[in-house]
Amino acid sequence: MAISLVTGGAGFIGAHVSRELIKMGHTVIVLDDLSGGNRNYLAEGVEFIEGSILDHQLLEKIFNENEIDYVYHLAAYAAEGLSHFIKRFNYNNNLIGSVNLINESVKHKIKCFVFTSSIATYGALEPPMTEDMTPIPEDPYGIAKLAVEQELRVTKEMFDLDYVIFRPHNVYGEYQNLGDKYRNVVGIFMNQIMQGNALTVFGDGQQSRAFSYIGDVAPHIAKCVDIKESYGQIFNIGADSEFTVNELAKVVMKAMGCESELRYLEARNEVVHAYASHEKARKVFGTGSLTTLEEGVRKMADWAKTQGVTSSEKFKNIEILEKLPPVWLED
Numbered sequence: 609m610a611i612s613l614v615t616g617g618a619g620f621i622g623a624h625v626s627r628e629l630i631k632m633g634h635t636v637i638v639l640d641d642l643s644g645g646n647r648n649y650l651a652e653g654v655e656f657i658e659g660s661i662l663d664h665q666l667l668e669k670i671f672n673e674n675e676i677d678y679v680y681h682l683a684a685y686a687a688e689g690l691s692h693f694i695k696r697f698n699y700n701n702n703l704i705g706s707v708n709l710i711n712e713s714v715k716h717k718i719k720c721f722v723f724t725s726s727i728a729t730y731g732a733l734e735p736p737m738t739e740d741m742t743p744i745p746e747d748p749y750g751i752a753k754l755a756v757e758q759e760l761r762v763t764k765e766m767f768d769l770d771y772v773i774f775r776p777h778n779v780y781g782e783y784q785n786l787g788d789k790y791r792n793v794v795g796i797f798m799n800q801i802m803q804g805n806a807l808t809v810f811g812d813g814q815q816s817r818a819f820s821y822i823g824d825v826a827p828h829i830a831k832c833v834d835i836k837e838s839y840g841q842i843f844n845i846g847a848d849s850e851f852t853v854n855e856l857a858k859v860v861m862k863a864m865g866c867e868s869e870l871r872y873l874e875a876r877n878e879v880v881h882a883y884a885s886h887e888k889a890r891k892v893f894g895t896g897s898l899t900t901l902e903e904g905v906r907k908m909a910d911w912a913k914t915q916g917v918t919s920s921e922k923f924k925n926i927e928i929l930e931k932l933p934p935v936w937l938e939d
């Protein structure tokens with residue numbers, strides 16, 4: 609039976625990937641420091657280790673004590689917009705933490721390292737983004753993701769560590785942290801509706817994204833290790849149709865059964881239109897028909913109502929305050 613280590617398995621995508629792996633018959637070890645995840649979201653049957661990918665001695669111990677076949681590396685702090693203001697934290701957590709895992713994976717000759725990168729690697733390139741474009745990330749989060757991708761490429765050349773890289777984008781669904789005010793617009797809107805607050809929108813709300821339902825993403829991430837054709841490759845993964853944030857707000861209000869005001873804030877420094885082509889993933893994984901935005905948001909809304917209002921904590925160690933959107937300083 610294959611043994612898989614899932615970092616970030618108490619988080620949103622990791623919780624779903626773990627469930628898929630359990631279905632596939634893998635033994636699953638989850639490593640998560642619970643900085644963004646939730647113990648209640650852990651898949652049934654996983655072995656849970658509370659700890660950080662920054663703790664390289666802990667990693668050494670986990671790899672020494674378990675014959676790990678596959679690493680699914682999903683642990684990260686993915687607040688892309690905030691990453692400009694928490695550069696040190698971003699590179700430490702998302703890049704150095706990843707390097708710690710790559711080191712152990714090389715030493716223990718694991719069979720495949722699966723990494724969730726991001727569409728953020730493309731930056732402001734003309735959409736739809738395709739995997740053959742040369743990435744030009746526009747923020748520290750995207751730069752760290754691209755650096756890990758490059759690290760995996762040279763580690764394969766030097767040490768023959770196999771890998772598969774996914775670049776998901778704007779994934780939403782059950783088990784998403786509703787209380788992170790710095791990321792996940794679908795969850796932020798749902799939480800604001802449950803609080804009876806206006807929905808906050810940066811700029812004019814005409815920026816567009818292809819919001820992607822988790823059920824269309826997690827199974828492919830889990831299964832890739834059995835598809836040798838995917839090794840050494842990068843795949844965009846997610847929904848094909850893009851919607852503006854204003855359109856999304858309407859869909860969320862309908863699913864939550866509640867009208868709210870929109871509160872427009874000063875535009876922040878972000879890519880205006882970001883969506884990707886999934887031709888490559890379709891060829892290799894046969895991704896099939898995708899969940900519509902209405903259907904996916906309704907499923908998430910049904911779940912969010914069972915969670916209720918989730919309190920949003922301020923990020924404690926913001927390193928640069930200049931140009932920080934004022935809404936991020938509010939309680």
Ligand SMILES: NC(=O)c1ccc[n+]([C@@H]2O[C@H](COP(=O)([O-])OP(=O)(O)OC[C@H]3O[C@@H](n4cnc5c(N)ncnc54)[C@H](O)[C@@H]3O)[C@@H](O)[C@H]2O)c1
Nearest residue numbers: 616619620621641642643644645660661683684686778779
């Ligand atoms: N959700 C998206 O739309 C999206 C899009 C592109 C890429 N990704 C990537 O997918 C992965 C999962 O994202 P998610 O949306 O599930 O986020 P999430 O915050 O729900 O999950 C990440 C998990 O990692 C854990 N974590 C963070 N730092 C850690 C550390 N140092 N040690 C151990 N655990 C740590 C958190 O506690 C959390 O449970 C991330 O790598 C993210 O960058 C997500």
